[in-house]
Every structure is written in C-alpha cells, then in structure tokens.
Amino acid sequence: MSIIVFLEKEGSNIRNTSLEAISYGSELSKKVNAKVVCVVFGALESSEGEKTGLYGCDKLIHVNDQAFDQAVINVYAHALNDIMNNESGDIFITAQSALADPIAAKIAVLQNASIATNVSELPDLNTEFSVSRSIYSGKAFENLILASPKKIISIKRNAIGLIENQKSASIEISDLKLNPDLIDAEITGTDRTTGMILLPEADIVVSAGRGMKGPENWGMVEELAEELGAAIGCSKPVSDVGWRPHHEHVGQTGIKVAPNLYIAIGISGAIQHLAGVSSSKVIVVINNDPEAPFFKNADYGIVGDAFEVVPKLIEVIRQNK
Amino acid sequence: MKILVCITHVPDTTSKIAFSDNNTKFDSTNVQYIIGPYEDYAISKAVDLKSSNNAHVTVLNVGKSESDPSLRRALAIGADEAIRIDADPMDTFFVATQIASHVKGETYDLILMGRESIDFNGGIVHSLVGQMLGIPAFSPVMQLEINDSKVKMTREIEGGKEYLETSLPLIAGCQEPIAEWKIPNMRGIMTARTKPFEVVEAYDSETRSRNKNFELPKEKGGIQLIDPDEVEKLHELLRNEAKVI
Numbered sequence: 001m002s003i004i005v006f007l008e009k010e011g012s013n014i015r016n017t018s019l020e021a022i023s024y025g026s027e028l029s030k031k032v033n034a035k036v037v038c039v040v041f042g043a044l045e046s047s048e049g050e051k052t053g054l055y056g057c058d059k060l061i062h063v064n065d066q067a068f069d070q071a072v073i074n075v076y077a078h079a080l081n082d083i084m085n086n087e088s089g090d091i092f093i094t095a096q097s098a099l100a101d102p103i104a105a106k107i108a109v110l111q112n113a114s115i116a117t118n119v120s121e122l123p124d125l126n127t128e129f130s131v132s133r134s135i136y137s138g139k140a141f142e143n144l145i146l147a148s149p150k151k152i153i154s155i156k157r158n159a160i161g162l163i164e165n166q167k168s169a170s171i172e173i174s175d176l177k178l179n180p181d182l183i184d185a186e187i188t189g190t191d192r193t194t195g196m197i198l199l200p201e202a203d204i205v206v207s208a209g210r211g212m213k214g215p216e217n218w219g220m221v222e223e224l225a226e227e228l229g230a231a232i233g234c235s236k237p238v239s240d241v242g243w244r245p246h247h248e249h250v251g252q253t254g255i256k257v258a259p260n261l262y263i264a265i266g267i268s269g270a271i272q273h274l275a276g277v278s279s280s281k282v283i284v285v286i287n288n289d290p291e292a293p294f295f296k297n298a299d300y301g302i303v304g305d306a307f308e309v310v311p312k313l314i315e316v317i318r319q320n321k
Numbered sequence: 322m323k324i325l326v327c328i329t330h331v332p333d334t335t336s337k338i339a340f341s342d343n344n345t346k347f348d349s350t351n352v353q354y355i356i357g358p359y360e361d362y363a364i365s366k367a368v369d370l371k372s373s374n375n376a377h378v379t380v381l382n383v384g385k386s387e388s389d390p391s392l393r394r395a396l397a398i399g400a401d402e403a404i405r406i407d408a409d410p411m412d413t414f415f416v417a418t419q420i421a422s423h424v425k426g427e428t429y430d431l432i433l434m435g436r437e438s439i440d441f442n443g444g445i446v447h448s449l450v451g452q453m454l455g456i457p458a459f460s461p462v463m464q465l466e467i468n469d470s471k472v473k474m475t476r477e478i479e480g481g482k483e484y485l486e487t488s489l490p491l492i493a494g495c496q497e498p499i500a501e502w503k504i505p506n507m508r509g510i511m512t513a514r515t516k517p518f519e520v521v522e523a524y525d526s527e528t529r530s531r532n533k534n535f536e537l538p539k540e541k542g543g544i545q546l547i548d549p550d551e552v553e554k555l556h557e558l559l560r561n562e563a564k565v566i
C-alpha cells in the first residue's frame with residue numbers, strides 16, 4: 001500500500017506547504033507501514049526531486065507534460081486518481097490550497113473515500129483512524145473518524161511543520177498526458193502579485209488594520225514585512241474599502257493563517273478577525289488602545305502609536321541583522 | 322434560468338463556542354443562528370440575477386426544523402421558493418449526497434453555495450456535488466457574469482486571482498465581492514409568508530465519517546506588555562524567548 005502526496009509548485013519549485021505534506025505522509029507512513037509516493041506536474045527545477053527525499057518521499061512521480069501547468073482542477077483530479085489506482089494508494093494527502101481542496105473532494109468521490117479538510121494534526125490510529133480538524137473558523141477542533149478504507153486528507157499550514165526524514169527518493173518520469181476531454185473550463189488569465197511571500201505559506205505575517213488610517217500609510221507595514229521576510233495581511237474593513245487587495249484579508253471570512261509569528265498593527269481584534277489567526281504560534285499586538293480585545297489573545301504587546309512603534313521596530317531589526 | 326442556492330444555518334460569527342455531554346455535543350445555549358455569511362453572498366447574487374437574467378431562485382437547506390427561520394429569511398431577501406431536506410447534516414459526504422440527489426430530479430442552470438460553512442469549515446460540498454453530478458464546480462468565486470449560457474468568473478487563488486470561462490450548468494462557491502449583502506425589507510418579509518416552502522424526506526445515503534468529540538484550543542498563557550520606548554526588548558524576546566525571528 002502507499003500514501004499518495006500531491007505536490008503543488010510555485011513556478012518550478014515545490015511549495016513549502018507541500019513539503020510539509022511530504023513530512024506528514026512520511027510520519028504517517030511509519031504508523032501504517034506504507035510507501036510515500038509524491039506526485040508533481042509540469043516544469044520542475046532539477047534539484048527539487050532530491051528535496052522531496054529530505055522530507056521522506058520514497059518515490060517521486062513527475063508528470064512532465066507541461067500542459068499541466070495551465071490545467072484546471074478536474075484534469076488534475078482525474079490524473080491523480082489514475083495514479084492513486086496504479087500505485088495502490090489508500091491514503092491521499094495534500095496541503096490545503098485553492099487548487100488542492102477541490103481536487104481532494106473530487107478524488108474522494110472517485111475513490112469512495114472518507115475525506116477531511118482543515119486537518120491540524122497527525123491521525124490518531126489507536127482505536128479508529130481519526131483526525132483533528134479545525135472548526136468554527138479556528139475556535140474549536142473536532143476529532144473526526146474516517147470510516148472508509150480509503151482516506152483523503154487536506155492539511156492546514158503548520159499541522160506538524162517541516163520534519164526531515166531522509167530517504168533517497170527515486171524519480172519516475174511519467175508520460176501521462178493531459179486528457180483534453182476533462183477540461184471543463186478555460187483559464188483565461190491569472191493576476192498575482194509576484195515576488196511576494198504567499199500569505200498561507202508565510203512563517204511570519206505582518207498584518208494591519210483600520211488603525212493605519214489610509215492606504216498611503218502602508219509603506220511602513222511593507223518595510224517591516226520586507227525586513228522580516230513576512231507576508232502582508234489586513235483586516236476585513238481594510239480590504240472592503242480597497243486599501244489592500246482582497247487576497248490579503250485575514251479572518252473568519254478571509255484567509256485563515258497559521259504562521260509562527262503574527263504581528264497585528266492597528267487591528268482591534270474583533271472575534272471574526274481572531275478566528276482567522278488563532279492558530280498562529282506567537283501573536284504580537286501593537287495598538288494605542290489598551291482596551292483593544294486583541295491584547296487578551298496575544299503573547300506580546302505594545303500599547304502605543306503604530307506610527308511611532310513600527311518605524312522603531314524596523315530600525316531595531318535593521319541594526320541587529 | 323433556474324438557480325438553486327444551498328444555505329447553511331450556523332452560529333453567528335460572534336458566538337462563543339462551547340460543548341456539552343463530555344465534549345460530544347455543541348452547546349447551543351445563548352447562541353444566535355444565522356445564514357452563513359458566504360451563503361448571504363450566494364443569495365444576494367441569485368437575487369441580482371433574478372432581475373438581470375430573469376431567474377427563478379430556489380433556496381435549499383439540509384437540516385431539521387431549526388433551519389426554517391434561515392430559509393424564511395432567504396425568501397424575504399428575494400428567493401422564490403424554499404426546500405428543506407429533513408435530515409441532520411451528519412457529515413460532508415452525506416450533505417453533498419442529499420443535494421446531488423435533489424438536483425438530479427431538477428433542471429438547475431446554476432447552483433450557488435458559500436465557499437465554506439463557518440461551523441465545520443469543510444469547503445468542499447460544491448466540489449463533491451459537482452463530481453457526483455459531472456457538473457463543473459468552482460470556489461471561491463468573487464465575480465460571476467452570465468451571458469446566455471456562457472459564464473465568466475473570477476476565482477481567488479493564493480496571492481491573487483484566476484479568470485475562468487465555462488458554460489452552464491455550473492456550481493459556484495461564493496465569496497465577496499460577488500454581490501452586495503442584501504437584507505430583507507418589510508415587503509420581502511410579508512411576501513415570504515406566501516411563497517412555497519416544502520419539507521422533503523431525506524434521500525438514502527451513507528456517511529463516511531463520524532464525529533468522535535470536540536476540543537477547545539489551548540488558552541494563551543497571558544500577554545507580556547513591552548513599553549513603547551523599549552521596542553528593542555520586543556525584538557530581543559521574539560528572537561531569544563519565542564525564537565520566531
């Protein structure tokens with residue numbers, strides 16, 4: 001039996017979240033005694049194969065038909081389903097994303113499998129196969145028993161973190177071709193900020209709210225993010241009025257993040273915002289109102305004016321580089 | 322054009338979450354229930370399409386009678402008829418099967434849902450139903466334009482947007498800014514009472530997962546406040562104590 005891990009790319013490199021999915025598959029493989037088979041589509045940097053071995057991949061299937069780089073969900077789902085059949089895959093693992101979750105759902109139907117998304121820990125195999133999932137937008141967890149023989153798992157960022165399990169991933173080039181009959185929509189374009197760290201991928205997130213007063217003041221937020229190698233987030237009203245793009249909106253109705261460090265500047269900490277950040281390991285709050293609810297949900301805080309504190313913080317980071 | 326909008330009936334976003342019966346049941350004491358915020362977008366979009374594309378809008382919920390106020394509210398916002406499939410929404414797979422079974426007997430051109438329910442956050446019902454029925458499904462959809470049977474969509478992806486073209490029938494998981502949230506007006510509330518509201522029996526379906534129990538997240542250990550004049554101390558703590566930079 002094998003565990004199939006779907007790897008997503010950024011350009012021709014494997015995303016960090018997918019490397020974590022390999023670690024997850026590899027840790028799980030120790031408990032269920034299975035081979036970890038990873039699958040990647042399209043153009044790939046040549047050193048990336050070795051990297052998958054570092055996190056515990058036994059075999060990397062590289063489907064190198066570059067047509068896959070512009071493919072739609074349905075195409076990937078069926079290709080992965082075929083591979084899962086060929087490799088006697090019983091468990092399918094992916095890191096959560098806008099592409100991966102719908103793929104996972106489609107495979108669950110094709111494989112008659114149980115499915116869990118938003119998974120936040122390794123499965124518990126003691127009595128039955130169960131996973132812990134984040135629910136109520138981060139306000140609680142549920143332990144869910146996956147009852148079917150086949151299981152599909154989509155993991156949240158930082159579910160277990162990156163764990164090294166050195167293996168010598170054998171690389172198999174697959175000549176699987178994209179099946180045009182499966183194209184159910186045409187991707188006519190994409191519009192992405194390039195060169196920026198993706199919010200769901202980031203180890204550090206610098207996020208700012210209405211306390212910034214206007215979009216013209218985001219310079220220092222961007223500078224702080226740059227110094228820390230962080231992604232930028234914002235509160236909902238900020239993206240609602242168009243100060244920042246929608247894909248930076250963090251919270252219950254936006255992106256749920258789980259970085260190692262979340263820095264909230266001029267955000268009051270409304271319950272809907274907190275829901276999206278509660279999985280962060282460490283939270284820092286900078287707000288001039290000592291009564292701001294965010295302080296009750298943070299690890300470190302500075303009660304002060306962001307326009308004074310943030311430039312100082314940037315300065316200190318620069319001095320200590 | 323026939324539109325189906327599938328809604329959830331979920332705790333208000335400000336609800337404090339607690340569990341009872343040894344952490345096996347959701348404690349609904351003092352909890353206010355609402356239509357999921359993403360489905361509010363779906364209903365609003367459907368109502369917009371009523372005027373622009375002459376659509377007929379059916380709103381559907383898989384749930385018990387507790388959900389009726391949410392269905393009535395959807396009628397008051399502008400849906401034309403409501404259907405409740407009378408069953409406990411036991412797992413994602415079960416709910417998707419109920420919806421797919423209903424859709425099979427009908428001829429919907431467009432099925433709108435929210436991107437995810439805000440209680441169980443599965444975010445996959447649209448894709449499951451799409452795969453079960455062989456209908457294209459996309460989520461989260463931020464923009465949706467329909468011309469005859471041609472569809473143009475904007476979908477959010479990590480760090481940006483993806484533009485898609487396809488044709489009806491289609492399933493879309495909605496999120497902002499697909500439409501402006503609508504609230505019922507007096508006339509809507511009055512006419513809602515006379516609109517068709519049907520309760521149907523659940524279809525035969527299996528579940529594939531089962532809740533074992535719930536847990537609440539660990540509480541934060543309390544905050545350390547740093548003087549705004551000692552910002553370097555924050556840096557020091559983040560580096561040496563928290564070890565995150």
Ligand SMILES: Cc1cc2nc3c(=O)[nH]c(=O)nc-3n(C[C@H](O)[C@H](O)[C@H](O)COP(=O)(O)OP(=O)(O)OC[C@H]3O[C@@H](n4cnc5c(N)ncnc54)[C@H](O)[C@@H]3O)c2cc1C
Pocket residue numbers: 208209210211212234235236237238249250251252253254265266267268269270271272273276286287288289292304305306307334358
């Ligand atoms: C259904 C629903 C869903 C929602 N989903 C989300 C969501 O996903 N994400 C989200 O963020 N919100 C969401 N909200 C909105 C949420 O309730 C709050 O309104 C929002 O988070 C507030 O944003 P904010 O903190 O930026 O603004 P405010 O609440 O206005 O807070 C601004 C803060 O800045 C501080 N401040 C002002 N000036 C300074 C200064 N010079 N220096 C330092 N601090 C300063 C103030 O003290 C204040 O605490 C949702 C609401 C609803 C009803």
